[in-house]
Amino acid sequence: MTRIKICGLTREADVEAAAAAGADAIGFVLYASSSRAVSAERAGQLARLLPPFVTPVLLFVNASEAEIQAGLQAVPNALLQFHGDETPTQCTAPGRPYLRAARMSPGFDLLDFAAQYPSAQGVLLDAHVDGYGGSGKAFDWSLIPANVPRPVVLSGGLNPASVIDGIARVRPWAVDVSSGVESAKGVKDAELMRRFCDAVREADARATLAST
Numbered sequence: 194m195t196r197i198k199i200c201g202l203t204r205e206a207d208v209e210a211a212a213a214a215g216a217d218a219i220g221f222v223l224y225a226s227s228s229r230a231v232s233a234e235r236a237g238q239l240a241r242l243l244p245p246f247v248t249p250v251l252l253f254v255n256a257s258e259a260e261i262q263a264g265l266q267a268v269p270n271a272l273l274q275f276h277g278d279e280t281p282t283q284c285t286a287p288g289r290p291y292l293r294a295a296r297m298s299p300g301f302d303l304l305d306f307a308a309q310y311p312s313a314q315g316v317l318l319d320a321h322v323d324g325y326g327g328s329g330k331a332f333d334w335s336l337i338p339a340n341v342p343r344p345v346v347l348s349g350g351l352n353p354a355s356v357i358d359g360i361a362r363v364r365p366w367a368v369d370v371s372s373g374v375e376s377a378k379g380v381k382d383a384e385l386m387r388r389f390c391d392a393v394r395e396a397d398a399r400a401t402l403a404s405t
């Protein structure tokens with residue numbers, strides 16, 4: 194079963210709709226330069242709306258230790274997502290489970306990159322863009338080598354239509370979406386989130402059928 198993360202939520206109604214649609218994880222962007230940025234305090238308010246078994250994720254881009262600690266104080270059960278230029282040491286310093294984002298482009302050595310973060314719970318594959326991510330831009334999935342040594346989270350420009358093909362081609366552990374389920378930056382669309390989650394279930398069903 195492909196897990197689903199929906200990222201960049203800023204409103205209560207969107208958090209509730211994402212969980213109702215079937216998201217396994219909800220991301221809050223703690224990066225001030227993002228149009229989806231929320232404060233640590235706001236992330237805490239939103240995370241408290243999550244039902245059991247839905248994981249809050251705190252996304253950081255080159256944050257200071259103090260910023261990360263503030264996020265963890267507000268959302269103590271968070272999974273961390275490092276989406277900038279963080280070193281392995283910086284990712285392990287908080288002593289928390291984390292995802293490491295890889296910025297995919299031709300020539301990027303994903304196997305070497307993943308090997309540098311052996312303690313990451315997964316590598317999140319996003320398109321290489323100015324501004325680090327959340328751009329709605331896809332990358333060429335043929336750049337993903339076979340046998341990546343960590344669980345793969347496929348992201349970058351996914352939407353309810355493209356995620357079916359993405360799962361069939363990449364067979365990721367999880368998928369992650371932001372722009373593809375929005376009506377405006379930081380404003381999620383309940384119908385698009387439902388369609389996205391339904392599409393993931395459809396892709397999983399097709400994969401099961403194909404393997405029997």
Ligand SMILES: O=C(O)c1ccccc1NCC(=O)[C@H](O)[C@H](O)COP(=O)(O)O
Nearest residue numbers: 200227326327328329348349350371372
């Ligand atoms: O959302 C942002 O503004 C953002 C800013 C800086 C780094 C990462 C950011 N978002 C990442 C994500 O929302 C997801 O994890 C993801 O990679 C999907 O983005 P999208 O291509 O918009 O679906």
